[in-house]
Amino acid sequence: MKTEKPFWNPYAAGLVLGLVLLASFVLTGRGLGASGTFKHLGAAALHAADPTWAEDNGNIGSFFSPTRSSLNDWIVWLSVGAAVGGAASALAAGRFRVELLKGPRASREHRWIAAVAGGVLAGFGAQIARGCTSGQALTGGAQLALGSWVFMFSVFAGAYAVAWFARRLWI
Amino acid sequence: MDGPLSQVLKLSHGSEMLISVLVGLGFGWALERAGFGRSTNLTSVFYGRDFRVLRVMFTAIVTAMIGLYFLDLLRILPVSSIGILDTHLWAALVGGLVFGAGFIVGGWCPGTSIVGLVSGKVDAALFIGGLVLGSVLFTLGFGDLRGLQDAGARGRVLLHEALHLSSGSMVFLVALFAIGAFAAVGRIERAVNARGGASRAAAADDDVSAAA
Numbered sequence: 001m002k003t004e005k006p007f008w009n010p011y012a013a014g015l016v017l018g019l020v021l022l023a024s025f026v027l028t029g030r031g032l033g034a035s036g037t038f039k040h041l042g043a044a045a046l047h048a049a050d051p052t053w054a055e056d057n058g059n060i061g062s063f064f065s066p067t068r069s070s071l072n073d074w075i076v077w078l079s080v081g082a083a084v085g086g087a088a089s090a091l092a093a094g095r096f097r098v099e100l101l102k103g104p105r106a107s108r109e110h111r112w113i114a115a116v117a118g119g120v121l122a123g124f125g126a127q128i129a130r131g132c133t134s135g136q137a138l139t140g141g142a143q144l145a146l147g148s149w150v151f152m153f154s155v156f157a158g159a160y161a162v163a164w165f166a167r168r169l170w171i
Numbered sequence: 172m173d174g175p176l177s178q179v180l181k182l183s184h185g186s187e188m189l190i191s192v193l194v195g196l197g198f199g200w201a202l203e204r205a206g207f208g209r210s211t212n213l214t215s216v217f218y219g220r221d222f223r224v225l226r227v228m229f230t231a232i233v234t235a236m237i238g239l240y241f242l243d244l245l246r247i248l249p250v251s252s253i254g255i256l257d258t259h260l261w262a263a264l265v266g267g268l269v270f271g272a273g274f275i276v277g278g279w280c281p282g283t284s285i286v287g288l289v290s291g292k293v294d295a296a297l298f299i300g301g302l303v304l305g306s307v308l309f310t311l312g313f314g315d316l317r318g319l320q321d322a323g324a325r326g327r328v329l330l331h332e333a334l335h336l337s338s339g340s341m342v343f344l345v346a347l348f349a350i351g352a353f354a355a356v357g358r359i360e361r362a363v364n365a366r367g368g369a370s371r372a373a374a375a376d377d378d379v380s381a382a383a
Binding site for chain 2: 039131147167
């Protein structure tokens with residue numbers, strides 16, 4: 001097995017991430033984001049099942065136009081870039097490995113279920129809040145948007161509140 | 172320049188999408204190098220063991236915030252020309268709580284799950300399946316949930332406007348807050364790890380005596 005490179009110092013990583021966010025503001029006027037991509041994937045599936053219903057839906061209707069695929073959207077392309085950039089970094093650092101990450105006391109089956117359930121909650125919560133840790137907390141946090149700061153503290157509060165109940169998954 | 176490059180140059184949709192891919196490359200690279208391709212690194216912040224997540228996030232926010240402040244001051248990029256997020260107070264509060272619960276149960280957030288997936292983490296793939304399902308459930312129930320998404324709508328409100336401060340003072344205060352948070356979490360980490368280390372050593376002793 002190749003030895004893995006160490007992770008960056010967290011402040012250095014934060015500085016680079018902040019500069020990427022700033023570059024995004026300068027280049028396109030948008031910040032970063034991720035949950036929108038999964039909303040788009042779900043929307044495309046709903047549209048495939050029932051185009052009329054999807055186009056009339058208030059949450060996703062605006063995604064669809066006769067001229068362009070709903071997936072041809074900036075946030076989907078940003079995620080494509082993030083996947084390629086993340087893969088390149090993981091491979092270059094010798095960190096790519098197919099594995100299930102969990103705490104020492106968690107069973108595989110519990111971790112599988114928790115991963116899906118956590119995804120459902122996060123996907124649903126991001127829809128309520130119109131964004132996730134990238135699209136709300138990071139982007140709006142740097143803009144000093146009030147709602148984004150409320151969201152960020154709320155995310156930490158929600159996670160800390162549930163952490164004790166989820167401890168067998170992680171510690 | 173009086174706005175983002177894509178607006179000033181009136182870039183085509185294709186060019187703008189290409190820029191998004193390039194920004195994404197940096198985004199994914201930075202997240203992976205930060206250690207965010209591992210759910211176990213992400214969740215340890217919620218057990219007080221490793222505040223890497225908070226350090227990276229707050230440093231990134233402060234960096235971009237200071238950058239935006241000076242770009243606005245120098246009239247290179249007026250803040251009014253970028254997409255400032257509107258505030259929906261109750262939506263942010265409730266959505267944040269639900270999202271936070273999902274974060275600790277699932278072990279990822281949406282951006283990091285992309286990096287986890289391409290790092291080979293099975294739990295990231297499952298989390299992504301959940302994300303799509305959660306978004307679809309919200310869309311299916313949108314008729315009843317629309318009010319929640321709009322709850323507490325205040326339009327564009329920036330922190331310094333709400334607190335009646337100048338933007339410069341606010342930038343300074345947020346940076347100061349971040350530095351204070353870095354100092355505080357360092358102390359918490361040392362306390363938790365000293366105690367955790369002691370109890371883990373004690374547990375190991377128990378195992379040895381049980382074996383003996």
